[in-house]
Amino acid sequence: MTTASNIYMGGTATAPLGQRILRFPLTRIVLALVFFMVPFLLIQAASTNFFEEKLYSRMGQLLGAVVGCLSYVLYVTKIEKRAVSELGLKGALPEYGAGFVLGSLMVCLSVASIAALGGLSTMALAPTSIVILPLLMHITVGLIEEMVLRGIFFRVVQESIGSWLALLASGLVFGAMHLINDNITVLAIANIAAAGVFFAAAFLLTGRLWLCAALHAGWNFTQDGIFSLAVSGHEVKNGLLTTQLSGPDWLTGGAFGIEGSAVDLVLVVLASMVMVVLAQRKGRMVLPAWKR
Template sequence: MTTTHIAQPMNTSLLQRFIQFPVTRVVMGIVSFLLPFLLIQAAASKFTDDKLLVKVGQLIGACVAYACYHWYALKVEKRKTPELALSGFLGEFSLGFAVGGILVCMTVATIAFLGGFQIVGTSPWSVILIPLFTHLTVGLIEEMMLRGVFFRVVQQSLGSWLALLASAVLFGAMHLVNDNISALGFANITAAGLLLAAAFMVTGRLWLCVSMHAAWNFFQDGIFSAAVSGHEARHGLFISKISGPDWLTGGAFGIEGSAIAFGIIVTATISLLMIAKQRGRIVLPYWKRAA
C-alpha cells in the first residue's frame, strides 16, 4: 500500500513549538477564519433586512474568512496552504456539487419508489436562491472547520483512520442539539462526516468536500422541500409530500434520518476511500512513521 508521509518542520523556538502543537493549531486555525466570518455576518444582518442580501453578505464573509485563514497559516504557522490551492478548483467544485446532488436524488428516488415521497407541485425558480447561498456558506464554514483544520491536523498526528473516526464523531455530535434528532439521524450525520473527510483525502483540497456538503443540503432544502438535519422544511423548487415510516423517510429530521440515505452514504464513502488509497493518500500515525 502506498502511503503519504507528512514531514514535520524542525522548530527551534519555544513559541513556534507551542504554535505547532496540534491542539493549538486546531484552536488558532478555527479562530482565524471563524472570527472574521462572524463579524461580517453580524454586519450583513445590521446593514439590510433583505434576506437574500444577508445571505450574499454571509457568503462574501466566508470567502473573506478563507483569505484570513490563508494569511494566518502563512504568517503564524509558517506554511503554505495546499488545502486551499486553486489548481483544479473549478473541476473539483463542479464535480462535488454534482455528486452531492446525485446522492440526494438517488435517496429521494428510492424513497419515492417505496412510496414515501411524492412531488405535488412546483414553486418559482427564484425560491432556490436563498437556500443556494445559505448552503454554500454552510459548506465553506463547516468544511474548513472540520476537514480543513480539525481532520487535517489530527491526520498529520494520528493518521488517516483515527482522524476519519474523530472528525466523523465530532460532526455527528455537533448535530445532537438539532431538533428531531434520532439514532438513525445521528448515524447518518456521522457517516456523512466520514464521506466528506474521504472527499478531502482524495484531493487534499477543500473544494470537493465543500461543494458536496453544499449540494447535499441544497438539494434537500432548495429542490425537494425536505427538512435538513431536523430544521423546519420550507418550500423548494418541488413541493413534496413525505409520508411513511421514519426508517424510510427520516421523519421530522428529514431524509438524513432515513435508512436509505445511510446505505447510499456508506457506499459513497467506501468508494472515495478506495480512490484515496489508490492515490496513496493514506497517512500513517506518527508512531509508525517514527518506526
C-alpha cells in the same frame, strides 16, 4: 502512503519553546479557527444588522466566509509558514462543480429510492420559490463547516493519529455537533456521522477544500432548494418542488428529513467506502505519528 516528510508536523524536542507551542496540534487548530471564524462572524453580524433584504444578507455571509478564508491564508503563510495547499485554486472551479453535482445527485438517488419503496406521498411544483436564497446559504454553510471540520480539524488531527482514526474522529465530531438538532434520532446521528466520514474522505482524496465543500453544499441545497425537505431536522419551504414523504420513519427519516432514513444511511456509507478506496489508490492515506 503519505509520510511525515510531506506533512507539517510539530517541531523536535530541541526546537525553541515558542515554536513548539505554535506547532502543537491543539494550538494550530485554535489559531486557525480564530483567524478563520472571527472575520466571518464579524461580517455575518454586520450583514444581518445592516441589510433587511435577505438576498443582501446572504451575500454578506458568503463574503464573510471568503474573507475568513483570506485571513486563514494569512495565518498559514505568516505563522505556519507553509503553502496553503488545502485552498489551492488551480482546478478549483471544475472540482467544486463536480462535487456540487455529485452531492445533488446523491440526494436525488436517495429520494428516488425512498419513492421506489413506497415512501413518496406527493410531489408538485411549488407556487413560489426563491432558489437563490437557499443556494447562497448552503454554499456558505458548506464552506464554513468544511473549512472548520475538514480543512482545519481533520487535516491537523490526521497528522498525529493518521487517516483512519482521523476519519473516525471526523464522523464522531460531525455527529456530535448535530445532537441538539430538532427531531434527532439514533438513525439520524448515524447518518450524520457517516456524512462526516464521507466529507472527510473527499478532503483526503483531493487534499483540498473544494470537493468536500461542494458535496456538502449540493447535498443540502438539493434537499432544501429543490425538494423542500427538512435539512438535518430543520424544516424548510424554499424549494422548487413541494415533496411529501409518508411511511415509517426508518424509511423516510420522519421529521428529521431524509438524513434520518436507513436508505440514506446505506447510500452515504457506500459513497464513503468508494471515496476512501479512491484515496487509498491515490496514496493519500497518512500513517499515525507513532508508525512513521
